[in-house]
Amino acid sequence: MFGMIPFDRRDDNLFDLFDNFEKKFFGNTNASLPAFRTDIRDQGDKFLLEAELPGFQKEDISLELKEGILTIKAEHKENQDQKDDKGNYIRRERRYGSFSRTFDVSGIDENAITAVYNNGILELTLPKLAPVVPQSRQIAIG
Template sequence: MFGMLPFERTNDNFFDTFDNFQRKFFGESGANMPAFRTDIRDAGEHFILECELPGFRKEDIRLDLKDGILTIAAQRSESEEDKAQKGQYIRRERRYGTFSRSFDVTGIDESGITAAYKDGILELRLPKARPVVPEAKRIAID
């Protein structure tokens, strides 16, 4: 039974100081852990934003765009079956609640943003806004 408990290092070295900062500062509650991991790639004409959201259904994910800020929110609720078995857990690490992150999308063509969700990965294509090139005009002389 005790073999199922995660191993924790108590012998910190210089490099572990940064890795363990958040755990030590906020404690083991996990309430302040990052919402979800995100990768952003430059694919030439557009950016690709990939978010790890394993265990979520597409219906649980919400994308909002307002004033140049893209907010990705996902909500996981505890099922009745989980609540009934709550007293039987030895250790519980899965989190329930709302997870969200916001991104500044300045320089993005907001009307062309597309999203797809497959195998726990939310992928957004963010097309780069085309720079407005001022027209050259010839002025007639009177």
């Protein structure tokens, strides 16, 4: 039960003095990295993964499966150029956003994974592999 309770582990020893100073001075840089939210539900014979990717188009999202690791990437680029009649910029704004998350899909039938993107939600169906039942056989005595 106690393993499920989050806690703040403090490693204040002499060897970690400079690492801890950097973390306390600059802040925890990993906490500020953007990530998209996901929900994973076990539906018996499959898992359902829902990833929130609002503002992205279907073409902005890529799914890669390699060596039992599923990577979801979403990248958005936007340029807003306004020029006058001479071709000079009046306003030029650029916006870029990129998100990436990886998931271990061992125990999943990789060939049967399906994905649908609708209204900012990417929904992946991840069918479980059928459990392998060890087979026994009779050995003839000769």
